[in-house]
Amino acid sequence: MNTGVHAAARSTWKGPMEKDASQSRSAGQRELRRRRGERAFLFDKSLSRCLAGVQREEWELALSSCGGDTVRAARQCGLGGAPPGMKALWGRSAEEALDAYQRWQKRRGRR
Secondary structure, eight states, X not given: OOOSHHHHHHHHXXXXXXXXXXXXXXXXXXXXXXXXXXXXXXXXXXXXXXXXXXXXXXXXXXXHHTTTOHHHHHHHTTOTTOOTTOEEEEESSHHHHHHHHHHHHHHHHTO
């Protein structure tokens, strides 16, 4: 029986058809956003101003290709001058996106 380092690595490796829980959750969230017709709304750091709205597919692709960097993703979507600390929130409108984020922050604060 092989009990070396390679055996341990093999036991944790996930094949191409397996997804870990976070990947499955992310895929579920993307599907939910698609069904709801949500867009990404880009806000300044203080959430006081909505800078732009971006279609879901365009934002997901840009964000993925920029490694999660919202400023670079915004530039890739043609939004120059994106400020550092900018936040992307999901919703059918900017107001809905901001409201959902604020509710999420309150729930997080209770933990």
